[in-house]
Amino acid sequence: MNTELKILLRKGSFFILPIIAWVCIVIVVDPFNYFNLSKVISQQSKENSAQKLNSLLYNSINFKNHPTNSVIIGDSRIRRLPIQQLKKLTGDDYYTLHSNAAKLNEIIDLFWLTNQYSELENVIIGINFNLYNEYAYANRVADVQEMLRNPFIYIFNWNIAETVYLSLKNEFFGILKNTRPNKEKFWRHTITTVAANHYSKYRHPDKILKRLKEVGEYCLENNINLNLIIVPHHKEFHDRLIDFNLEEEEIQFKEEVRSIGRVIDFDFPNSITNCKHCFSDPIHTTDSISMIMVNNLFSDSLVVGKLLQ
Numbered sequence: 001m002n003t004e005l006k007i008l009l010r011k012g013s014f015f016i017l018p019i020i021a022w023v024c025i026v027i028v029v030d031p032f033n034y035f036n037l038s039k040v041i042s043q044q045s046k047e048n049s050a051q052k053l054n055s056l057l058y059n060s061i062n063f064k065n066h067p068t069n070s071v072i073i074g075d076s077r078i079r080r081l082p083i084q085q086l087k088k089l090t091g092d093d094y095y096t097l098h099s100n101a102a103k104l105n106e107i108i109d110l111f112w113l114t115n116q117y118s119e120l121e122n123v124i125i126g127i128n129f130n131l132y133n134e135y136a137y138a139n140r141v142a143d144v145q146e147m148l149r150n151p152f153i154y155i156f157n158w159n160i161a162e163t164v165y166l167s168l169k170n171e172f173f174g175i176l177k178n179t180r181p182n183k184e185k186f187w188r189h190t191i192t193t194v195a196a197n198h199y200s201k202y203r204h205p206d207k208i209l210k211r212l213k214e215v216g217e218y219c220l221e222n223n224i225n226l227n228l229i230i231v232p233h234h235k236e237f238h239d240r241l242i243d244f245n246l247e248e249e250e251i252q253f254k255e256e257v258r259s260i261g262r263v264i265d266f267d268f269p270n271s272i273t274n275c276k277h278c279f280s281d282p283i284h285t286t287d288s289i290s291m292i293m294v295n296n297l298f299s300d301s302l303v304v305g306k307l308l309q
Helices: 003-029 043-053 055-065 083-090 104-117 140-149 151-155 158-173 183-199 206-221 247-257 287-297
Strands: 070-074 094-098 122-127 225-230 262-265 279-281 306-308
Touching (some): 070 083, 083 094, 083 287, 104 122, 183 279, 225 247
Parallel strands (some): 225 262
16 A cells, blocks of 8 residues: 555544544434434433423434324423323323424424324324414424434534533433523513514414315324314413404414314313413413313313314
8 A cells, every 4th residue: 555545544534533433422322312222321311401402303203213193293382281191081192292382384294294104093283373373483394304314414413412412411410400480570571572472473374274274184084083272371371462453363263273173272261261370381281280181172071171163
């Protein structure tokens, strides 16, 4: 081997070896269980890094690895729906595929994503009027699908690198407890700033409605039980839509979605929406209320929710 070739190989290895080392680190740590091969890092360490940093990617990969015929899809407001109670009531194993701050178009995308990996039988979708808005749009599921198709996108993604670091930190230095924000201060922030962000700019989501109808038609044709839950908001948050003159638009929303599937409405004046202790913040119910919602969903007689007909 001549000298020039040796020098070239030596220089090439200088660049290639770190890349190989990084590939090995990602496969071993695997914070999102993409390869699902290594058990070096505990599941708890991964959940407290990967799931918190990117719940959409974490839950999508987890569903792909462990698909179920029954699924709950939505944003963080459906995260607490008790799947153990659903198992008792229906006999079916549900998986909760939630994404923090998911938009309605992303929830629809997640329905079709789950349909790729499972022969669906039961689907529960969490929905609300504040998602039913053309301006409430994001496209993160497309990125997830690209990553699922191409492992190199996963390995060389900056967010994955950050999560590898956090997973290792959690594993070897312990998981730090999150400091909880002042509840009253966060409550006021949600009522004022968050509600204004949701309601101040509105346009009827024609394309989203069309896509929702396609989901409903597909479920009907394929004997998939589709339930939509209009999740409750505390009265203070709900009434903010009145400040932006959206009462008629909310009525129209409920009229339009009731034809998609079986719709149970919890977001109207009732014992839940008038109870501040029923919420951890104005748009997220407590575990006990989530239990009530599930029991209502599969009860012959509704105690709190209304069946939209």
